[in-house]
Amino acid sequence: MACSVVTFLCVVACFGLVQPKATTIEKRSSVCYGDLGCYSTGAPFFSQYRPINFLPQRPDEIDTRFLLYTRGNRNTVHYLNPKDHNSITNSPFSGGRPTKFVTHGFLENGQVVWLHDIKNEFLKEADYNVIIVGWGGGSGLPYTQATSNTRVVGAEIARMIRLLEQYGGAHPADVHVIGHSLGAHVAGYAGAGTRNLGRITGLDPADPYFQYTDPEVRLDPTDAMFVDVIHTDGESILKLGYGMKEPCGHVDYFPNSGMNQPGCSKDVIESIQIDGLYNGGKEFIACNHLRSYKYFNESINSACPWQGYKCDSYDNFKRAQCMPCSAGGCGYMGLHADRVKPARGTNHVMYYLETGSDAPFCRYHYSVRMSFGSPFGAHTWSGHLFASIHGSDGRLQNTQLTTDPVEIQPGKTYGFVVTSPNDLGRVTDVDVKWEHQHSILNPLSWNPFNLRHPSVYVSRIQVVHGESNSQFNLCGATSNTHIETQGTMNFARSC
Secondary structure: OHHHHHHHHHHHHHHOOOOOHHHHHHOOOOOEEEEEEEEEEEOOEEEEEOOOOOOOOOOOHHHOOEEEHHHHHHHOOEEEOOOHHHHHHOOOOOOOEHHHHHHOOOOOOOOHHHHHHHHHHHHHHOOOEEEEEOOOOOOOOHHHHHHHHHHHHHHHHHHHHHHHHHOOOOOOHEEEEEEEEEHHHHHHHHHHHHOOOOOEEEOEOOOOOOOOOOOOOOOOOHHHOOOEEEOOOOOOOHHHHEEEEOOOOOEEEEEEOOOOOOOOOHHHHHHHHHHHHHHHHHHHHHHHHHHHHHHHHHHHOOOOOOOOOOOOOHHHOOOOOOOOOOOOOOOEHHHHHHHOOOOOOOEEEEEEEEEOOOOOOOOOEEEEEEEEEEEEEOEEEEEEEEEEEEEEEEEEEEEEOOOOOEEEEEEOOEEEEEEEEOOOOEEEEEEEEEEOOOOOOOOOOOOOOHOOEEEEEEEEEEEEOOOOOOOEEOOOOOOOEEEEEOEEEEOOOOO
8 A cells, every 4th residue: 555655646746647736837839037047848848758848936925045055154144136246245155165055855945954964064174154045935846837937946046157257256167066866957057157167976866758858858977067966766656766877967976776676675664763853754755866966975084985887887897897996996986086087078986885775874895706617527506605804904704706607617717795783804714605596597506405515616716805906816735625515614725
């Protein structure tokens, strides 16, 4: 029943089955709002991906508000009013500081807790102007109306940046706009209306009515000098995935494949017990989608680097084909993504990484490459591999290297990625455990009455510490260490 309700709500929200207020229905195809510009329901804002289209509501209905915080007024809001220049000149704003705009998405407003959590982390990290953008008057149902309203909100942010430049001494290159879901596309419109905007961070940009549309309609790399995007909920909307899987930045980060985040499989009762009725309901319906702003928030002051690995696919990343990441092959998801920027004209550089299921989410990555020997009598077996990695600063115990059984062929090398919540330091040795598992479809893997002793022969293990690029090559006591099913062997000899 719960799933049916969620599906119904999604259809209602995403496809506009709830009609807007009568005052917002427009028969004409365009509308102008003074210095915020004119808006049309025609192409490219009408397409096969946008079959239902509304004109944006009036700015006074959307009621966009700009809440300024600095280290001098961390807990006391100062409102910036675009119609009152004194609200800028007599404010704590300083053009000598970098400026962060942060905005929300569908069904939220400027008072939601996560916006203020990010504001607090920013002010802890450095001396910023932090401006929370609330547009709760225009972010409600139907979703199709909210998507149209994002265009006006983006224009209002662009206007505010011009006013801060004129009356506060700001520089657009020092401005960074961060938006979640619909807010990511708001940020894109703000950038399209601002020359030389420094940076946009899209936090799981909304999929419905944006994915596969013309770049003018959605966030894209032309919207700022640097656009970085975190994708966390890229499943199809038919499977209740709310975020884009389509790359739309200079760099695009795909934690945990960019679709299903660890820890997001709780049922509705468990979610409500942990987070309360409102937040628990949100977590149950949109946990993957919300993870993007949680990851970004943690990245601001995390000692763990949130390192991502440039790769052409998540599968190849998981096979350890993209580590080590020398020569600029690493990125840093979150606030510090601007430490690594692609060459001019390069877009959609894709990075992959893993996270934990609970905060703190950041993980240290290790690639484990196992080379299997092929002595006389060696056979191909299917089963599970486990590794315990011991280092100078910690250990990672009995980690299963893949969810599914691995078919191990003699003479082949297989790569895996494992993670640790802590930096293990210099790797000293590795324990390898092997468990045979037969396949119903492969009679050669059967072992009736345990008459055979399925064994694998490991000749060499290479461990790469992803964050430091340090490599450790380890061998067993013999050139082909023999491991029977359920057995464990230690690899500590440098080779």
